[in-house]
Amino acid sequence: MTNTSSNLVIGVDLGGTTVKTGLVSGDGVVMYQAKRPSHGTDGPGAVIKQIEASVREAMQHADGRTVTGIGIGSPGMVNDRGVVQSPPNLGKWDSVPLKDEIQKLFPGVAITVDNDANVAALAEAKFGAGRQYPNFLFVIWGTGVGGGIILNGQIYRGPKGGAGEIGHISIDYNGPECNCGSRGCVEAFVGQRYLSKRTAERLKENPKSKILDLVGGDVSKLEPYYIAQAAHQGDALAKEILLEAGTLLGVAIGAVMNTLDFSVSIIGGGISAAGDFAIRSIEESVRAHVLKPLQSEIRVLPAQLGNNAGILGAAGLVL
C-alpha cells in the first residue's frame, strides 16, 4: 500500500563525472537511487539536462507520494540565491543560476542548491557522526582539503557562501607553494597530489611497502585511498605518512577550533579507510594546537555516511 501521508524529497549529488540522485524519506532513508554521467565538460546546458532526467526518473519511483523538494550539492562556490560559480570540475561554467534553472523545470517544488562540502557536512549533522553535536567542523580530506561548518545545527555559509575553505589555511608561512597561489596551505601538504608525490619519493627507499602492491607497482596511481588501505593492513611506511599528514591537518583544524570555540571535527573523504589511528593522529594534533580550556573537549570523529553523504545531505537541504 502506498503511504501518501509522508512526503519525499530528492537529493542530487552533482560531480564532474557523475550525477547521483536519490529519493529520500523524511527520516533519511534512501528509497531509490541511481547515477548517470554529468557531462561535466559539455557546459551548463548539458549538465542541467542530466540533472533533469535523473530527477524525473527518481520521481517515477515515488509511488504516488509527493516530492516536496529537490536539494542539490554542487562543486564550486554557491551563493544564497543558488548561483554556482567556477566549479573546479565542470567546464564552460562561469556563473550559472542553477537554482532558477532547475526551478523552471520543476515549478512548485522547493529547490535548494549548496556547495558539496557543505552538503556532506549537513548529511553528517542530520544522519551521521554529527547527530549529537550542534557545532562541528566537517573536513573532506581527498584530492584537496575542504570543509563545511555546522553552527547551531545549520550550515554556516558565510556572507558570500564561501565559508569553510580550511584547505587554504597556511600552516607554514614559508612552506611549499599551493596551486591557489599562497604558501604552506595545509592542502599543499596533505592534499592528494602533494601527498602522493611525497609518498612516491619515499617508496624509492621502501620498495617493500604494501602501498606499491596496492597500486600494482605504478606510483602514478598513488592516491591517499591506497595509502590508507596499506596503513589499515599494517604497513609501517603508510602509517608513518598518514601519522605525519594527520598531524599537519590537525594544525589547521586547531586554528578553526581556536577561532570558533568548537571542539568537534568530523573527517570524511578517502582517509576514512585508514582506520582509527589516522583519526587519532589528527585528534592529538588538534589538542596540541588549541588553548587549554578546549583541550579536554577536543573530539575528532570519522564520517559515517561514505558514498551516500552527497545524496543524503542534498536531501537534508530541503527536509
Place this chain on the structure above:
Amino acid sequence: MTNTSSNLVIGVDLGGTTVKTGLVSGDGVVMYQAKRPSHGTDGPGAVIKQIEASVREAMQHADGRTVTGIGIGSPGMVNDRGVVQSPPNLGKWDSVPLKDEIQKLFPGVAITVDNDANVAALAEAKFGAGRQYPNFLFVIWGTGVGGGIILNGQIYRGPKGGAGEIGHISIDYNGPECNCGSRGCVEAFVGQRYLSKRTAERLKENPKSKILDLVGGDVSKLEPYYIAQAAHQGDALAKEILLEAGTLLGVAIGAVMNTLDFSVSIIGGGISAAGDFAIRSIEESVRAHVLKPLQSEIRVLPAQLGNNAGILGAAGLVL
C-alpha cells in the same frame, strides 16, 4: 533641564590595574567617565567593590535620568551566564559569577558581562570602524594577539564563550614555542614580548634607530607602541620590523577569512599608532593568503575608538 525621556547605560572596562567606568547615552556619547584602581591582585571581592564604587559614582552623574543597564568588559573567558574564568591579570580568581555578583548590588538593572576583546569588537561595530560592516574580525595587537568576531552585527561568542582566540593560530608548525604550549602561534611571532625581544637583538646592529631614543636607550622598556612611534617618525628599522610583523599577522587573519568567508578585519591595540603602512602590510598579507574570490574584497582597517573602546563596547552590551 534634565531630559528624562532618554535612558543611559554604564560601561565598565575592567583591567588588571584599573577600572574605567563611563556613563553613555544611546547614541554612544560618553557623558562622564572616571577611572580607579581595580585592586586586581587582591581577589574578586576587592575588585567587585571597586566596580560597585565606580558604578555608583557614575550614577550620580546621570542627572536624574534612569540607568537601565550596566555592561562590563572583563579579561579572561566569560561564559553566557557572565561567569569570568581565569582572567590573566586578575589574581586569586578562578571562576567568579561576576554578572550575578553585580546584579545583587544593582537589582532591577540589566547586567551583561563579556570578554574584553569581544567588547572592543562590539564598540567598533556600533560606534567605530565597523559601523558599515555586519561581519568582521577585530584584532587586538598588543601584549598578546586577541580577537573578537562580529557576525551579523552581533558578537560571536562560540559554544563556551571562547571564540576569537586568533593569537594561537599556528602559522608555522615548526615555529617557536608559545607560552600556551603550542608552536608557531602568531602571538609567539608578533606579541609584545616576542616582538620586543627580536627588536632588541636587531637594535644591536642598528644603534642609530629612533626606537632606542624613544625608550631612553633602555631596551627593557621596548613595547610595540615605541616601535610603532619610531616607524611613524620614519625610522627604517622600525618600519621593517612592523612590515614583517604585519605580514605574519596577515597569515593568521587570512586563515580566519578563508574559514568564515569574511573580508574585513579591524586592527586595534598599540599598533594603531604606527600609521597607515603597518595596516597596509597586514592587508597585503591577508590578500595573499585567501582564496581568489575573496582577494579583491579584503579590507584591513585601523580601529577608531582607542582608549574609549572598552567603555563604549561595554555600554554597547546593554544598549
